[in-house]
Amino acid sequence: MTPEELEDRFTDAFGDQVVDTVIAYGQLTVTLEPHVLVEAARMCKQDPELACTFFDFMSGVDLGEEGFAVVTHLYSPTHGHHVMLRAVAPGGRDDPRLPSLTPVYRGANWHEREAWDMFGVVFEGHPGLAPRLLTVENFEGWPLRKDFKLMTRLAKPWPGEKEPTPAQPAGEQQPGQAGDQGQEGASGGAGPSEKGAGADAGEQPTGEDRSRAASERAARAKAKAAEMRQRRAEQAAAAQRDAAGFATDPAPESHGDERDDGATGAATSDSDDERGRP
């Protein structure tokens, strides 16, 4: 079936429940109301004219303030056509929920677990989303959400000459960022001058961010050095106390002193180094 014929099949079968259909690059994407999603998938699989028996993949997409969409790609090996089912999870960013497709396709099991692991979308009726599939068991947060920052970029600036992505905004701007980008994307065709201005504005905070990150790093290093110095001193004191308690031999005592000196010296030079870096 051609994408247009498929589109008609969906609008005939689901009428108002079809929110939107898009045909781009010869591929049909049908956005449905979440409650008919399972029914639509069942139709795709069991209708002999559709016969989408091959469960290809399922994936979440961050939509910014609107929440999350989940797309499911189905393919028919007998007819050679594709269907991309899409549904926007109700519940926004706080509690996104969708019905599970596991009763229709067995392959949906792991894909839904992955979507939950990455986006926090809960699939109702799934036999068991936990434990987390790809991240570690006690992982906190949903890594593929746009408000989850890539830590390496926060901790360390891009090593190349030119940052490929815009500067990561500092803490307080974080929740708004995804929404802003979505809007910008939606009005992308407005004009190149606007885009250019946006890019410039994006470039500006990069330097500031870097220097801020560097100073934060220095402060952290300093705090760590101080902490270590204190711990060493405590250890030395404890050693001294032990030495005083168990033996009167002065050798361990002096050894303890030496170590203390050495540690302090090393720590000071460390922190000096850190101070000199920025």
Added chain:
Amino acid sequence: MSETRAPQGDGGGGMPGGPGESMRLEVRDEEQGGLQTQEMNLNIGPQHPATHGVLRVVLDLDGERIARAEPVIGYMHRGFEKLAEHRDYRQIIALVNRHDWLSAFCNEIGVALAVETMMELEVPERAQWIRTLLCEWNRIMNHLMFVGSFGLELGALTPVFYAFREREEIQHLMESATGGRLHFTFCRVGGLKDDLPLGFLKASEQLVPVIRQRVQDYRDLLLGNEIFQARTSGVGKLPAEVALDYGVSGPALHATGVAEDARVTEPYAKYADVDVRVPTGETGDSYDRFRVLLDRIDASLDIVAQCLDNMPSGPVNVKLPKQVKAPEGAVYVRTENPLGQGGYYLVSDGKKYPWRLKMRTPSFSNISMLPYLLEGELLPNMIAILGSVYFVVGDIDR
């Protein structure tokens, strides 16, 4: 099921006559008068020679029979999908090299195709032919790896040495063109990094009959081996509809008799202009999967030969704008990777880096089917099944 296994246990495990008779492996259910057993929990991996990396399978064993199997993945999760959102399209080429390290070039081409489709770029003829050629060499390299390792896992040490000898020769060839042995990073949006070096086509032409002869050797060495047959035939039978339901693709799907191959049904690069043969099996067992894998090498050699015959001259890349930006929208591009169907779902908001890049990897879907295949099997058969599903752990976890 137990009836079909009983003769196999006789042929492979038991020693006929003498004291060995009593040691014969018999699998009987409780209803048939077997012993009452207690289930045991067993961890295979994450470090196990049969897992090709860090895959862990948690088994519930009832005697030697697997009652439940649950693969535990994520030990190699490197967050490629997140990283891709922070790279521009040229940098992503280097990134996708690394999720399935045995099929680097075939991955690169997927991303390049997705961006080209969105930008409506016309890739020069020669670049497309070279892509097809390198894809097939990469496919053969990948398959040789699994030909060797499958034998190794079943206890046949020899094939792996031979397979790596051939692999090395192809690797030299690829290295001469791309400079890399594993991560080629040769594909570019709109074409290729460079043209092929002088003598590449000649060397390819000489290598084709050599590999073809040696594939025949493996066929004799492994498929004709009685122990190999006993270990693999009838083991891990996968019905076609279950395979499709789980999204299983590649040799594992073809072995069930479904000849679904993106190179044929939706040809990309120059696959429309060459004759692509898709070998299929009948029963979908481990033996069939391996036979299909070997036949695929032959089919790929045929495509290589056709590429060499048709190689046109001309440019190998197009002039790109200073910033590569995919227009707003979404596209899904699927390619037939060596291990199965690979796909990239690219959502762009019109910037120079993707908004979302979903990597559909064959190994992920293939391994998600394992609980089905392992349930009810005998523990030693697990090796024959794991080895013939063909996966790369990096490709599962991404």
